[in-house]
Amino acid sequence: MSDLLWVAWRGQRAQAAALAALLLLYGAAAAVERLEPDLGGLTFQLAGLQAGAICLIWGAPLIAREFEAGTHKLAWTQSLSRGRWLAAVLAVAAAGALTATAVLAAVLTWVLPDAGGDPTYWPYYESHGLVPYARALLALALGVALGAVTRHTRIAMPLSLLLLGVGQLVGRALRGRSDLPFWPLQWTESAIYLLLALVLTGIAYLGIRHRA
Amino acid sequence: MNALETRELGKRYRQRWALSEAGIVVPAGAKAALVGPNGSGKSTLLNLVSGLLTPTTGRVEIFGRPLEMAAVAFVAQDKPLYRRWSVADLLRFGAATNPGWDRAAAESLLSGHDIGPRERVDRLSGGQRTLVALALAVGKRADLVVLDEPLAELDPLARTEVMTVVRELEATVLLSSHILADLADVCDHLILLGAGRVRLCGSFADLLSGHPAADLEDLVLHYLRNPEAVR
Numbered sequence: 001m002s003d004l005l006w007v008a009w010r011g012q013r014a015q016a017a018a019l020a021a022l023l024l025l026y027g028a029a030a031a032v033e034r035l036e037p038d039l040g041g042l043t044f045q046l047a048g049l050q051a052g053a054i055c056l057i058w059g060a061p062l063i064a065r066e067f068e069a070g071t072h073k074l075a076w077t078q079s080l081s082r083g084r085w086l087a088a089v090l091a092v093a094a095a096g097a098l099t100a101t102a103v104l105a106a107v108l109t110w111v112l113p114d115a116g117g118d119p120t121y122w123p124y125y126e127s128h129g130l131v132p133y134a135r136a137l138l139a140l141a142l143g144v145a146l147g148a149v150t151r152h153t154r155i156a157m158p159l160s161l162l163l164l165g166v167g168q169l170v171g172r173a174l175r176g177r178s179d180l181p182f183w184p185l186q187w188t189e190s191a192i193y194l195l196l197a198l199v200l201t202g203i204a205y206l207g208i209r210h211r212a
Numbered sequence: 213m214n215a216l217e218t219r220e221l222g223k224r225y226r227q228r229w230a231l232s233e234a235g236i237v238v239p240a241g242a243k244a245a246l247v248g249p250n251g252s253g254k255s256t257l258l259n260l261v262s263g264l265l266t267p268t269t270g271r272v273e274i275f276g277r278p279l280e281m282a283a284v285a286f287v288a289q290d291k292p293l294y295r296r297w298s299v300a301d302l303l304r305f306g307a308a309t310n311p312g313w314d315r316a317a318a319e320s321l322l323s324g325h326d327i328g329p330r331e332r333v334d335r336l337s338g339g340q341r342t343l344v345a346l347a348l349a350v351g352k353r354a355d356l357v358v359l360d361e362p363l364a365e366l367d368p369l370a371r372t373e374v375m376t377v378v379r380e381l382e383a384t385v386l387l388s389s390h391i392l393a394d395l396a397d398v399c400d401h402l403i404l405l406g407a408g409r410v411r412l413c414g415s416f417a418d419l420l421s422g423h424p425a426a427d428l429e430d431l432v433l434h435y436l437r438n439p440e441a442v443r
Contacts, residue, residue, distance in 0.1 A: 071293070077284070212265040
């Protein structure tokens, strides 16, 4: 299995580097805000874009790119099943998405150790607790599923980003109507995101199971 | 013993049958050439035999057993490889995805053609890429090696090199090509497809005996010109 994870990592290291570069830029912006606290929560606002970046850079091309280059014909005619191939590829991608989210959370804590104010105000709520991790996995699964079904990055990228944005707005609207406190709300929302991510993973698998 | 046998094999894409009722037999150790005009179902048949596609009807048997991924090595049309990877990366990929991986066999094929492990795939020539794809197929140690148009877009020198490798493969081989002349030296069996159906299937010797055609090319042309002719 570890060899298979190496294969998956070899195929995704460019995505990992791109996301790392974005995080570095983000870190630079955060450093500026730490020196100049009057920037008014720039770091917070930018944090909301992380899921979109994961979806665009990592999720959407993951399978669509294999179809475009024809390399799925290489990957899927070795001795392992497509299910195992997908599991290995997704494991590496999920680890990357979660790591990026953890790094971002650490940067945020460093810039604004004491946020204060209302914890349910969206920039704070969406970048703290469990929700950013669950959302990162949902963004990844959404990109992967649309890439597997449409087989084109140029379709999967904008479409998944659009759906993710709509989902984010719907989430905010629903959250506003609920009167749950911070943690129960976080748990509920994260559970819904993870469930959706699982469904999307299933769709991705069905999308590649019988196709050549 | 037959290395490959298909029964009633068919594939439908929406309303159109790309291949129907295909029954072919390739004996163990044979080198079978698959020929036919564009759109006759060659790639569909090879994709079914390699397990890349799931058939609509019928089945594929390798040495009398239902098709398993480990039993067939496949080099798809255009030889898809991860272009930014090194040759060594690809060999590691082969080892990780195939339990019966034969590292020595794959490496000796490459070193025999001066393809170093550190070279990047996108810097290789078309002939070299074909050889890398063949090395992956050889390393898999499959009972049947399936090659879809392995000679397309190769210069004459590379073509000769590739055909020499194919001729020396220990496994049973099924390969498709447009150029019959290239196949006559290497292959001993012929499968001719026309409009999604098998028109001819057998050894060169059997097909030519009792037929007025002077040679294989003549025979193939005869069947292509007379769509109703059946043997």
